[in-house]
Amino acid sequence: AIRMTQSPSSLSASTGDRVTITCRASQGISSYLAWYQQKPGKAPKLLIYAASTLQSGVPSRFSGSGSGTDFTLTISCLQSEDFATYYCQQYYSYPRITFGQGTRLEIK
């Protein structure tokens, strides 16, 4: 099975900051990667698919990059509503998929 490892597991930042979350796959997955945002008590929300394509309605301050084994999610100017937990997910072996363990983004 393809393992997905996110780093850091948690980070603290302030409104207006630029933050980057990393996701590494245990084998090459081309660009078959998605990112989700999850807020407490809510279902995850799809932000990005195909490593860098923004889902409809997602603000442009979110961006994704990478291919192969290394990927990043960047939030260019943090807003208060962005404090949440973020997950990556590979779908190279679709429909068999795996999630990263999550990165909790907290207010500094």
Place this chain on the structure above:
Amino acid sequence: QLQLQESGPGLVKPSETLSLTCTVSGGSISSSSYYWGWIRQPPGKGLEWIGSIYYSGSTYYNPSLKSRVTISVDTSKNQFSLKLSSVTAADTAVYYCARQFRAFDYWGQGTLVTVSS
């Protein structure tokens, strides 16, 4: 607007079978483009894919759960279902159903299932 809604018991006894149903509205579960999946999240922990099903009945399961999981589909009711047998406290989680086209783009709100006697 597509909507998914999980339903089923919120409390299951150890060693019994957990059964949940996901009802899809605002779209057809028989669409050839999508799989339909189950994902769970233990309290305070991350997301775990359980398995997915195509409208034809083809299924794919997480190897770690495969021996205990059955996912089925009822196209006449626009529903798909999850059965997880021989549950233990470790199966306590919020269970989500979702539409899958590579990524999961539509999710149900989730339902908490607690395993306890």
